[in-house]
Amino acid sequence: MSQVQPHSLFTDLDIYLFKNGTHYKLYEKFGSHVITLNGVEGTYFAVWAPSAKQVSVVGDFNYWEDGLHTLNVRWDESGIWEGFIPNIKAGEKYKYKIHSTIDDQVTEKADPFAKQSELPPKTASIVSQSHYKWQDKPWMLKRKKANALDAPFSIYEVHLGSWRRHIEDNSYLSYSELAYQLVNYVKELNFTHVQFMPIMEYPYDPSWGYQITGYFSATSRFGSPEELKFLIDKFHENNIGVILDWVPSHFPEDKHGLGNFDGSHLYEHPDPKKGYHPDWKSLIFNYGRNEVKSFLISNALFWLDQFHVDGLRVDAVASMLYLDYSRNEGEWNPNQFGGRENLEAIQFIKELNQAIYKEFPDVQTIAEESTAFPGVSKPVFLGGLGFGMKWMMGWMHDTLQYFSKAPIYRKHHQNEITFSLTYAFTENFTLPLSHDEVVYGKKSLVSKMPGDDWQKFANLRLLYSYMYTHPGAKLLFQGGEFAQHDEWNYSKSLDWHLTQFNSHNGIQKLIADLNTLYKQEKALHELQFDAKGFEWIDYNDAENSVISYIRKGKSNKDSLIVICNMTPVPRLDYRLGVPKKGVLKQLFNSDDKIYDGTGNYSNLTIKTQSKSWHYKKESVQINLPPLAVLVFNYQ
Known part of the structure; x- marks a missing residue:
């Protein structure tokens, strides 16, 4: 009864x-x-x-x-x-x-x-009941400014299960332990935001969290929902925003999950051409079903509302946008207009972003979207999808391809390192060096670099310095900040013992200083999504593999001059056109001794000369260190 x-x-x-x-x-x-x-x-x-x-x-x-x-x-x-x-x-x-x-x-x-x-x-x-009392009111009152598009936005991407583990038994750190160890570390490295790979409940560890069965449930691997709130609270106490990876693109077929929920295709699309994902052998939500839309949008708002999250990075957006994604001829049906776009998914995404920004105008949604779909980060009322930002996958691909080449060949591939600026301002781009680039035989970032040991680390310092001076927000996956040698392994801790060595510790210091530079210099963030914030000095010097550019803030007095030497050959007395007369002061040198560079080629102050160069009336002569980036401002 x-x-x-x-x-x-x-x-x-x-x-x-x-x-x-x-x-x-x-x-x-x-x-x-x-x-x-x-x-x-x-x-x-x-x-x-x-x-x-x-x-x-x-x-x-x-x-x-x-x-x-x-x-x-x-x-x-x-x-x-x-x-x-x-x-x-x-x-x-x-x-x-x-x-x-x-x-x-x-x-x-x-x-x-x-x-x-x-x-x-x-x-x-x-059955869960929350009694958590938030302590983050000061952060919540000011986060609109911290999350703004003209604010520095540098993200440390973390997989909580493998960032660090207990040495004795390889067990997980709890949310509570991470609230001290991880928060302090991210603060020391001066990142503005942290991004967790999915922490919604998932059954299968090798999925890294991307096969979710409990969309409203924080994974119990690391403790209770209250402890996760405490971790987020601690980040906010230290003025660090928290972004969650969110997966509305597909879900697994596990018997206890959403699939075939009441004996029918309730959450998944009934047509396998729209409802089954061949790559991930998982089910795809029915974006045309109103109740499913309510479920998903409620879920996004749940994390923003109940967990005070500052942004959502939306996974696999391209797989949602296209009916033929990862499908061969005959495995998909065109939409009503004969096209390949999934009109129901596009409508869902627009409604999602409109709902999020209406309820939480001080957060950001970030699309992991790998195609040239137009207007991903444009507002819905302007015909866009309504995301705040989009991952710049083209930049990532071209940059890693360029940097993996021996410097002697780079002069033949100058276009790979300059091409991103032809489309850099078509979206609000985040430059991602994410977990996807350091798994499945792709090698770690430092292992991708050519040359002997010294050159590998110099190349990595060069890559990071170029990334931080390139327009756009930044994202770096755990381990990259100290040049982890091995590929990422989700089942064990990062190789923290490496940080005792000067070369690895130098990379760590470099990242901390680049984050500081990015935060302090308005020219690096105020117009990071605006073409007014960037001007080439010279992208044509392929022979020397040198590129140079100006980054600008809203005020002319905040401009910076950046010059990158992509070879291990020092360039002495290298002439560079500059925008005006004055004295240049060196703000940053990736070849500095504190980063384990040579420290031999310094340009602390340089007076401009009235000699026309690079179509500019004034110029300077600079000593360019090998495989290095220099940043100057006017005194």
Whole structure:
């Protein structure tokens, strides 16, 4: 006999918005909620299962017995089953046992809206109740400025399971331990933001978190949701923004997950040409179904609202935009206009970004999008997709290809290092050196560099310095900041012992100083997405493999002059045209001894000469260190 009492958290307006695809706070209604009803404490449950003929809540409290606690279906054809079960408190494990009207299927599912889950490989949901008291009001009041497009935006990308582990047993650091160790480290290196690879619950470690089964549930690998909030709070206390990797592009087929949820294609598109991802052997959301749109947009807003997150990096956007993504002829159908664009997914993305920026105008959404789809980071009202920024995959590809070549050949490939500036301002670009570039045989960043050991590290310093002086936001994956030798391995800690060596420690110091330079110099961030912020001095000196440019802030007095020597040959008395008369002061030299460079070629101050060069009336003579970047301003 069911002890479930009729009760509802849904109003008629909730149901209307849910069916309309515009209910963006479903997490306040669906899932499990500890409440008191008629003086009795218990838990209210609600789940969407329109193809069900019976839904039971099963758990430790009823020995996982089907039919003892059956939910009530709503009368309004919303497909929602709900009810209140007395005496079930926070911490109880549960699932939904769903009897389908389709072929009498029976599925046992984790709660799609569960806010806590069992530690994998266990798969039950956990009744969760939050009592966390946030301490980050000072950050929240000023984060609009910290997240603005004219603010420095340098991101340290982290996989929490492999950044650092306990030495004794290779076990994970907890969210609470990371709140001190990771926060202090990111602060020491002067990054403005940290980005977590997915921390929503996922069953399979080798997926790195990109195969999610618990969209509203912080993974229990590292502790409780409250502990994750504490970690984010600590970052905010130290003026560091937190970005989460978010995966609305696909989900796995695990039996307890969203797939075939009530015996029907509820969350996934029923047509395998639109609903199955051949690359990842996973299911694709049905972006044309209003209730699914409400689920996904509610999920994005949940992390921004309940966890005070400062941005979402949206994974695999290209796979959502195109019907023929990773598909051969005959494996996809054109849209109604005969094109390859997924019109339902495009509409969903626009609605997602509009909802996020309406509710949270002081955050950023960042698209990992690898094609030339137009207007990814343009507002929806201007015909764009509405993201705040987009990863600059072309820059990443061309730059790593260029840097992997021996310097003697670089003069034949000058275009690879200059081409990015032909399209650098078509989007608000983030320059990514991400986890994807240091796995699956691609080698670590330092191992990609040519030459002997000294040249490898000099090349890496050159690469980073070029990246930080190139227009756009910055992203660097863990381990890159101290030149980890090995490829990234998700199952073990980074090789922290390397930082005791001068070459590795020098890279670490370089990154900390580049982050400081990027933050302090307005010319490097104020107009980072605007063509007015960049001017070439010379991109044609292929023979010497030297490029030079001016970075500009909103005020002319903030301009910087950057010159990059892409070969190990020092260039003495190298003449460079400069915009005006005066004295140049060297602000930064990637060949400095403190970075384990030679320290032999310094230009502390240089007076300009009235000699026309590079179409400019004034010029200077500079000693260019080998494989190095110099940055100057006017005294």
